Amino acid sequence: MNERIIPIADARYNAGTPSVPADPDPATGRLADAHGRMLRDLRISVTDRCNFRCSYCMPPAVFDRNFQFLPHSSLLSFEEIARMARIFAGHGVEKIRITGGEPLLRRNIEALIGMLAEIRGVQDRPLEITLTTNASLLARKAGALAAAGLRRVTVSLDALDDGVFRAMNSADFPVADVLAGIDAAATAGLRSIKINMVVKRGVNDQEIVPMARHFRGTGHIVRFIEFMDVGASNGWRLDDVVPSAEVIARISEHFPLDPVAPQYPGEVAARWRYADGSGEIGVISSVSRPFCSSCNRARLSTEGKLFTCLFATSGHDLRALLRGGYSDQQISGAIAQLWGQRTDRYSEIRSEATSGLRRIEMSYIGG
Ligand code: SAM
Ligand code: SF4
Ligand code: SF4
Numbered sequence: 415m416n417e418r419i420i421p422i423a424d425a426r427y428n429a430g431t432p433s434v435p436a437d438p439d440p441a442t443g444r445l446a447d448a449h450g451r452m453l454r455d456l457r458i459s460v461t462d463r464c465n466f467r468c469s470y471c472m473p474p475a476v477f478d479r480n481f482q483f484l485p486h487s488s489l490l491s492f493e494e495i496a497r498m499a500r501i502f503a504g505h506g507v508e509k510i511r512i513t514g515g516e517p518l519l520r521r522n523i524e525a526l527i528g529m530l531a532e533i534r535g536v537q538d539r540p541l542e543i544t545l546t547t548n549a550s551l552l553a554r555k556a557g558a559l560a561a562a563g564l565r566r567v568t569v570s571l572d573a574l575d576d577g578v579f580r581a582m583n584s585a586d587f588p589v590a591d592v593l594a595g596i597d598a599a600a601t602a603g604l605r606s607i608k609i610n611m612v613v614k615r616g617v618n619d620q621e622i623v624p625m626a627r628h629f630r631g632t633g634h635i636v637r638f639i640e641f642m643d644v645g646a647s648n649g650w651r652l653d654d655v656v657p658s659a660e661v662i663a664r665i666s667e668h669f670p671l672d673p674v675a676p677q678y679p680g681e682v683a684a685r686w687r688y689a690d691g692s693g694e695i696g697v698i699s700s701v702s703r704p705f706c707s708s709c710n711r712a713r714l715s716t717e718g719k720l721f722t723c724l725f726a727t728s729g730h731d732l733r734a735l736l737r738g739g740y741s742d743q744q745i746s747g748a749i750a751q752l753w754g755q756r757t758d759r760y761s762e763i764r765s766e767a768t769s770g771l772r773r774i775e776m777s778y779i780g781g
Contacts, residue, residue: 428728429719434740438747441504443536445749447722447756454680454710456507458495460523461515462716462778466548467584468572469648470612472777474584476647488717492522494736496529498714501746503535505753507712509542511568515716515777518551524562531563544568546610550587552595560602567599568608568637573621574628582618596634607634608696613656614641622656626665630692637683637696643764644724645775658697662686665695680708704761712753713779720749721779723758729774 445453462484467474490498499510510530517523530543544566545559552569559567571592573579579589599607609629613619622638629636638661643650662671674685674694682705683696699705713721718733730752735745 429731430728431734432720432730432732432748432752434735434744435747435751438743438750440743441501441506441746441750443504443506445505445753447753449707449757449759451680451708451710451756453502453505453507453712453753455509455511455712456499456502457511457513457711457713457779458499459514459714459716459779460495460512460517460520460526461489463519464514464516464548464777465519465550465585466516466587468570468582468612469584469617470614470641470650471645471648472775473647473649477777484717488733490714490716490718490733490736492526492529494718494733495526495714496533497736497742498718498732498745499530499541500533501742501749502712503533503541504746505749506536507541508535508539509544512543512545516548516550517545518547518555524555524558524564527559527562527564542566546570547595548583548587549592549595549599553591553598556595556598556602556604560599560604564604566606566608567604568610569596569599570610570612571596571625572611572613573618574624575621578618578621600634609634609636610639611636612639612641613661615654615656617654619656622661622664623668626669626695630669630688633693635694635696637698639698640701642700642724642776645777647775652701655701657702658684658699659702661697671695680705680710700761701764704759704764706759706762709758715774715779720752721774722752722756723760724776724779725760726758726774 464472467477527543530541533541535541543564545564546568549569569592572582574589576589580586596607611625613622625636638658640658641655665671670689671686672689674687683698685694685696687694715721715729718736719729720732721729735748
């Protein structure tokens with residue numbers, strides 16, 4: 415496993431308080447950034463803590479017992495998160511992904527799901543709410559999450575081989591318990607379950623075909639993710655990335671695949687269908703085929719900072735507005751200004767010049 419760990423450059427505190435327009439226009443449900451990309455997707459991190467220490471996300475040498483996680487008092491409350499979600503829905507957000515850290519570690523997370531499920535977006539449509547989890551607590555929580563209104567879930571699983579998986583999560587957590595979580599989610603009625611596998615060359619790339627084989631015919635969709643240079647601590651090197659084209663080629667040798675057209679603009683995963691009709695897979699090619707030109711995602715950190723790119727080096731402190739007595743319309747106006755100025759396209763301009771920047775960590779902002 416890669417041991418070139420870089421001490422964390424803490425970018426969490428780089429955030430200015432956004433300016434609030436004097437006379438904000440009401441939200442119209444359509445908000446374009448400087449490149450014409452509409453705001454559609456909001457990812458909300460509900461905790462920066464995790465019970466795993468995946469090497470590509472929270473390397474144990476950095477996220478050790480001395481690491482300063484955020485104090486509870488700085489986290490947004492569920493009421494504050496729901497308020498933010500309502501304001502974003504007014505701007506056209508259709509989909510909310512709950513993430514972290516490990517979101518199921520946040521106590522009573524199902525209560526938040528219940529609050530978000532009540533929000534109506536443009537044309538009075540309910541939002542699509544989904545959650546990404548390492549599944550360590552999913553077998554216990556799936557029923558309550560489904561009852562609260564969760565309809566979809568994404569589970570991270572990087573290998574079927576127990577030894578490989580236990581080493582990658584650095585918590586000695588077994589594959590069998592993740593599979594039990596996936597089964598519990600299906601039994602609870604969560605549909606189109608996605609399984610995220612981050613592929614790192616020489617670490618788990620031998621698991622690509624076994625993962626495809628295992629989940630073919632189950633209705634669950636495995637998404638193979640290129641290892642990304644997110645954050646500043648995971649020792650990323652281009653050589654560690656297995657390009658999606660290689661993933662497709664390797665699977666096709668065993669199970670022929672045909673490309674599927676995207677379901678909607680801005681879909682992150684490119685979809686492929688097994689030629690024999692036994693289901694589909696996805697590949698997320700943030701490194702080899704960046705998709706910034708259609709990126710419609712905003713991210714809200716655990717303590718209410720808005721990031722307009724996964725690779726941002728600074729955020730915008732919306733919590734200061736939430737707790738500063740501003741009205742929904744004022745906060746909405748501030749968000750409109752921020753999104754309107756957005757020019758981010760990090761993955762398209764990834765280069766040596768940007769690699770040393772003090773970026774936020776994935777465990778802080780969520781996937
Ligand atoms: N703890 C939850 C989980 O693992 O599903 C949610 C948070 S995690 C940060 C969200 C997703 O980001 C996971 O699917 C994880 O595999 C992915 N991820 C983390 N670090 C990554 C990296 N360096 N490159 C690509 N994906 C990464
Ligand atoms: Fe935790 Fe998810 Fe990061 Fe793994 S990928 S360390 S489970 S937050
Ligand atoms: Fe979106 Fe930033 Fe990722 Fe590009 S690099 S796809 S702008 S989050």
